[in-house]
Amino acid sequence: MHFIVCIKQVPEGTEVEIDEEKGILKREGVDSKLNVYDAYALEAAVVLKETYGGTVTVLSMGPMQASEVIREAYTLGADDGYLLSDRKFAGADTLATSYALSEAIRHLPPADVIFCGMQTTDGDTAQVGPGIAELLELPHASYVSKIGAIRDGHIELEADMGDGIEELQIELPCLLTITKDLNQPRLPSYKLKKVTEGKEVHVWDSKRLAGANLEYLGLDGSPTQVERIFPPPKAQTKELWEGNPQELSQRFYAKLKELKHL
Ligand SMILES: Cc1cc2nc3c(=O)[nH]c(=O)nc-3n(C[C@H](O)[C@H](O)[C@H](O)COP(=O)(O)OP(=O)(O)OC[C@H]3O[C@@H](n4cnc5c(N)ncnc54)[C@H](O)[C@@H]3O)c2cc1C
16 A cells, blocks of 8 residues: 655744745744654554555655655655655645645555645644645545544544544545544654665655646745734733632632633
């Protein structure tokens, strides 16, 4: 079986500076890491590979430094990695990101299951997974919290809909977006790190996506335009209360009443 996992490199902390003039995050020189939900998606794919056999391919779009998360994925059980990196991809909104990733997936060996994280910790939209599925005309489920068996060309799973759990059976090939309830990602393997040290990260530019409409990529292909981006004002209304639990709970109750929450 072939499993593809879309992984994104995101800024490490929450203190990311904003370029208000250009309306973008200043990502250069910022420490970056693998988007946490993508680690759970990768673990899900590696577990299925270990259960049913096959290979796991990871796919990312970003600047060249994003090859770091592909290298990391190699130490977590991925067999192959592709990075879409080209000025043509830059400035993409979620639609253009979904388009680029879906076109890349068309150029990879056919996948049985495509995995995405449920969202990223920077863009945070949760749109890219369903976007890819729609563009590839694949069935998909978001917020997957449990994966059961693959049988008769279907995968059994549970999806957390917030107010309930949906039990589903989805026909393969399909796309799933993964929550943190699904598994516990393994730690990077020292052995795999050594074995994959010189392993190639395939870097594709836009020309490599033969048949793709280049006008749908990057800023040109992004119907959403940022009018203004700014950090939210920091709340200045913090109060520090001291006292024993009874005093504190009474004071808290009085405060809630004052704020009309009770
Ligand atoms: C109007 C607008 C303009 C933007 N302009 C810029 C810009 O100029 N420069 C810039 O860097 N960003 C820009 N962004 C952010 C960019 O659109 C998002 O980083 C990108 O579309 C992914 O969206 P997300 O982070 O919300 O992903 P989500 O939809 O929350 O991600 C869900 C899952 O999709 C997969 N995924 C998402 N992105 C990638 C990726 N790049 N590679 C592989 N897998 C991925 C992962 O599995 C992830 O867990 C812009 C966003 C908007 C809305």
